[in-house]
Amino acid sequence: MSVRLENVTVSFQKNVKALDDVSFTIPSGVYGLLGENGAGKTTLMRVLATLLKPTSGDVLMNHLVYRESNYPSIQKKIGYLPQELSLYPNLTVRECLEYLGGLSGIPKDECKKRLDYYLEKTSLEEHQKKKMKQLSGGMKRRVGLIQALLNEPEFLIVDEPTTGLDPEERIRIRNLLVEFAVGRTVLFSTHVVEDLAATCSQLTVLKKGKMLYSGSVKELLKRAEGHTWICRMEEEAQVRSLEQKYRVSSKQIQEDGMTVRVISPEKPDVPCSPAKVTLEDAYIYVSNFQ
Incomplete structure (x- = not known):
């Protein structure tokens, strides 16, 4: 069928x-x-x-x-x-x-x-x-x-x-x-x-x-590979600034600050590292950048 x-x-x-x-x-x-x-x-x-x-x-x-x-x-x-x-x-x-x-x-x-x-x-x-x-x-x-x-x-x-x-x-x-x-x-x-x-x-x-x-x-x-990032912020003000520039899909509070997941065609201009892509990341990517 x-x-x-x-x-x-x-x-x-x-x-x-x-x-x-x-x-x-x-x-x-x-x-x-x-x-x-x-x-x-x-x-x-x-x-x-x-x-x-x-x-x-x-x-x-x-x-x-x-x-x-x-x-x-x-x-x-x-x-x-x-x-x-x-x-x-x-x-x-x-x-x-x-x-x-x-x-x-x-x-x-x-x-x-x-x-x-x-x-x-x-x-x-x-x-x-x-x-x-x-x-x-x-x-x-x-x-x-x-x-x-x-x-x-x-x-x-x-x-x-x-x-x-x-x-x-x-x-x-x-x-x-x-x-x-x-x-x-x-x-x-x-x-x-x-x-x-x-x-x-x-x-x-x-x-x-x-x-x-x-x-x-x-x-x-695959489409979202290289466009998903993990950024570690120490202050809430940094997170708010990041949200104004990029698509933030999740935030998680840690003992030493906050971990922020960012979907962006280009690497964010803050300290970050590539993240393994999830289906949610890929959905956000194609919905907003393609």
Whole structure:
């Protein structure tokens, strides 16, 4: 399974483009979609989920073109977790998911088997008798993920699936997505770089509707090599001065001052040394200097 976007543009107003001539291919496995809020990630996923028609350009699932006559065939292959999802507040977790499974045409015995599996995988087994309105935001997010997984889609689209989760649950969800992606395609959209560093080897970076990068994580890291620096400052005033000149990605207080991580095309004019590039460094670099 692969999905191809060809020169996709989405315009909501005459001069406002949520997506601007975007082209890339989503292969099998977990594929990352990275960008700040407002980058166009949700618009792109709505296009891929057949909820929004592009103003121009084409989308193909394998060789099947996204057009209304093909939507029924395409939709059977898709699972989608949107950023905002309203489920049935007065149903229990299990009742809600059983109902959604029935709407998807999943046989009862098979639906029960899948629910048992995914409730355990998402740590919701002990909460399955709670009503949806009693759940925390993070729990509702996990229920939403199960509904997207329930029909075992060939193409799973997940928008910020780890929002509201504690670190341990984020790891469980990331691992679940990696397991699910074997033989399938998973589009994992987030602004949390750490989630993609732990799950995918290929990604696309968006900013203000434009594609800044599409390719391997390894190649993205190479782009930032020689542009990431560790600077050691003794006084806060030095740090403030550094921040005015350069892109500072992190600061850490030490016993003898502060360690500052700087992303810059050129070596900063203060004492510093090269740093090993992280995916976050590379993302900041391509977002601000390319």
